[in-house]
Amino acid sequence: MEKLLISACLAGDKVRYNGQSLPISGQLDALLRANFELVKCCPEVASGMPIPRASAEIVGGSAQLVLQAHARVEDNQGHNVTDDFVRGANMALQLCLSNNIRYALLAQGSPSCGSELVYDGTFSGVKKPGRGVTAELLIKHGITVFSPDSIQEYLNQQPHTSRD
Numbered sequence: 467m468e469k470l471l472i473s474a475c476l477a478g479d480k481v482r483y484n485g486q487s488l489p490i491s492g493q494l495d496a497l498l499r500a501n502f503e504l505v506k507c508c509p510e511v512a513s514g515m516p517i518p519r520a521s522a523e524i525v526g527g528s529a530q531l532v533l534q535a536h537a538r539v540e541d542n543q544g545h546n547v548t549d550d551f552v553r554g555a556n557m558a559l560q561l562c563l564s565n566n567i568r569y570a571l572l573a574q575g576s577p578s579c580g581s582e583l584v585y586d587g588t589f590s591g592v593k594k595p596g597r598g599v600t601a602e603l604l605i606k607h608g609i610t611v612f613s614p615d616s617i618q619e620y621l622n623q624q625p626h627t628s629r630d
């Protein structure tokens with residue numbers, strides 16, 4: 467069965483900055499399990515960041531610029547946590563490469579996992595179009611990254627059989 471990398475918080479693990487999870491619906495969970503073998507990953511925890519931890523946002527540019535060391539990730543205390551985020555992204559990528567994972571379902575809005583929206587770097591609760599650092603790195607290496615909304619649309623268009 468095809469493997470799917472899934473943000474651990476979407477799979478119910480309490481790994482978010484605030485110590486909470488962000489679980490997908492039972493309906494989507496059942497649909498995913500019928501189609502994929504799920505491989506959980508939290509890039510931030512994998513990189514060694516604690517639970518809970520200060521919230522963080524990409525500051526000074528895009529995730530692509532973060533990976534090029536031209537922008538940074540800061541937490542809400544002003545600490546530069548770029549190295550942690552880049553390390554976590556690389557760990558997620560290695561997990562994909564070593565498991566031949568071609569698809570990922572990542573949580574929306576996160577400075578690691580966001581694939582369509584991220585917070586705008588002002589810590590004012592405003593989102594803007596953009597990607598998190600992990601999503602950016604996976605996409606750069608040819609992995610198809612879905613959000614919970616986009617994978618629901620994708621699966622609704624597919625026959626409900628296991629992918630091989």
Ligand code: SF4
Pocket residue numbers: 473474475476481482483507508509510511573576578579
């Ligand atoms: S880094 Fe990704 S998997 Fe980890 S808590 Fe944030 S959104 Fe969830």
